[in-house]
Structure formats: C-alpha cells, structure tokens
Amino acid sequence: MKGSDHVKLQLALDRLSWTECFDVLHKTESEIDIIEVGTGVIKEYGMSIVREIRKTFPNHRILADMKTCDAGGHEAKQAFEAGADIVTVMAFSSSLTIQDTLTVAQDYSGQVMVDLLEVEEREQLRKLVSLNVELVSLHVGKDQQKEGVFNSSLFNLVDGFLFKVAVAGGINEETIGQVTKGEPDIVIVGGAITKALEPLKVAQKIREYI
Numbered sequence: 001m002k003g004s005d006h007v008k009l010q011l012a013l014d015r016l017s018w019t020e021c022f023d024v025l026h027k028t029e030s031e032i033d034i035i036e037v038g039t040g041v042i043k044e045y046g047m048s049i050v051r052e053i054r055k056t057f058p059n060h061r062i063l064a065d066m067k068t069c070d071a072g073g074h075e076a077k078q079a080f081e082a083g084a085d086i087v088t089v090m091a092f093s094s095s096l097t098i099q100d101t102l103t104v105a106q107d108y109s110g111q112v113m114v115d116l117l118e119v120e121e122r123e124q125l126r127k128l129v130s131l132n133v134e135l136v137s138l139h140v141g142k143d144q145q146k147e148g149v150f151n152s153s154l155f156n157l158v159d160g161f162l163f164k165v166a167v168a169g170g171i172n173e174e175t176i177g178q179v180t181k182g183e184p185d186i187v188i189v190g191g192a193i194t195k196a197l198e199p200l201k202v203a204q205k206i207r208e209y210i
C-alpha cells in the first residue's frame with residue numbers, strides 16, 4: 001500500500017466470484033490503496049467477504065460499496081462492524097439517511113463516500129455541504145457506460161465545492177490521462193484491472209498517471 005500524500009487508487013471488485021476477488025487482490029495489492037468490495041459482490045457474499053478481506057489485507061483501506069439509499073445507520077453499522085473503513089450512500093437519499101450514515105461512520109472513525117450517480121443539479125451538492133459531507137464520487141454507472149464512460153466534463157458538477165472527489169466509471173489505461181486533469185483525490189478502477197490478462201501491469205500503468 002502506498003503512502004497517504006498522493007492520489008489514491010481504488011480497485012473495484014465487481015462481477016467477480018469470491019476466488020476471483022482474492023486472486024486479483026493478491027496480484028495487485030502492492031499498487032492498490034483502497035479495496036472496494038463492489039455492490040454485486042456484497043449482494044452475493046454479504047459481509048462475510050468484507051470480513052475475510054479485512055483479515056487478509058489488514059493494511060489496506062476497505063470500501064464497502066453498499067450504495068445505501070435507506071436505513072443508512074443500520075447498513076453503515078453492518079459494514080463497519082465487518083471491517084470496512086468507508087461506506088457509500090447515494091446522494092439522492094433522504095437527508096436523514098445520509099445524516100444517519102455519517103453519524104455511524106463517526107462512531108466507528110470511518111468515512112462516508114456519497115455517490116453522485118445520476119445527480120445533475122448543483123443544488124443537490126449544496127444539500128450535501130449542509131450535511132457536512134466531505135467525500136463524493138463522480139460516477140458513470142455500468143449501464144450508462146454503454147453510452148459513454150467517465151470524461152473530464154463531469155468535474156463541472158463539483159467545481160467550486162470543497163469536497164474530496166473520487167471518480168469512477170469505465171476508467172482504463174486510455175482514459176486515465178484525461179481523468180487526472182480534473183485532479184481527483186481517488187481514482188476508482190474496476191474492470192480495466194480485474195478483467196485484464198495481466199492485472200498488475202494495468203494497475204502499474206494507471207498508477208504511473210496518478
């Protein structure tokens with residue numbers, strides 16, 4: 001795991017079996033700062049896989065991509081109890097859900113990443129400011145990626161706000177150059193690494209840019 005003063009590389013484990021998750025983590029752990037246990041993986045294996053990743057990779061930060069949109073406190077507690085350091089909650093959730101998630105995160109000295117999937121109005125970001133949200137993710141969803149992956153114009157949404165910003169959505173070796181122009185704090189990469197024949201080489205190449 002790298003130090004704390006650089007852009008973080010978050011590896012998203014999505015659409016993988018239990019064994020495939022651990023295989024790719026063992027291959028790439030030296031290049032990865034944050035391990036994301038993807039929503040689909042969580043739906044398949046629950047908190048057991050978060051616990052096992054915590055045990056196997058004690059020095060990495062773990063994000064549980066809960067994509068919570070209700071019962072914020074309860075779901076955050078589940079993930080933090082299992083060993084996650086960061087949980088995700090959807091920006092379109094009610095303020096109460098986001099607030100409860102933040103409160104539980106504080107109890108566990110954890111962090112909350114608010115997922116901006118499908119958010120287009122800056123007004124919604126002002127709501128997040130009023131809730132003292134610190135970390136958001138600009139995210140082009142899997143389905144939406146059929147029409148286009150992450151591009152730098154998405155940074156306009158958060159321009160002028162003081163959030164820490166993560167970026168996600170089909171980022172790969174070709175697009176990483178323009179993604180870093182927006183100076184994100186966290187770059188999230190899934191399929192480009194996990195589905196590569198040589199995941200370590202791809203992770204290293206992406207790391208060179210960030």
Ligand SMILES: O=C(CO)[C@H](O)[C@H](O)COP(=O)(O)O
Pocket residue numbers: 012013014036038065140141142168169170171188189190191192
């Ligand atoms: O949250 C996600 C999907 O909802 C993924 O983690 C994110 O999109 C990164 O994966 P990929 O690089 O394969 O798009």
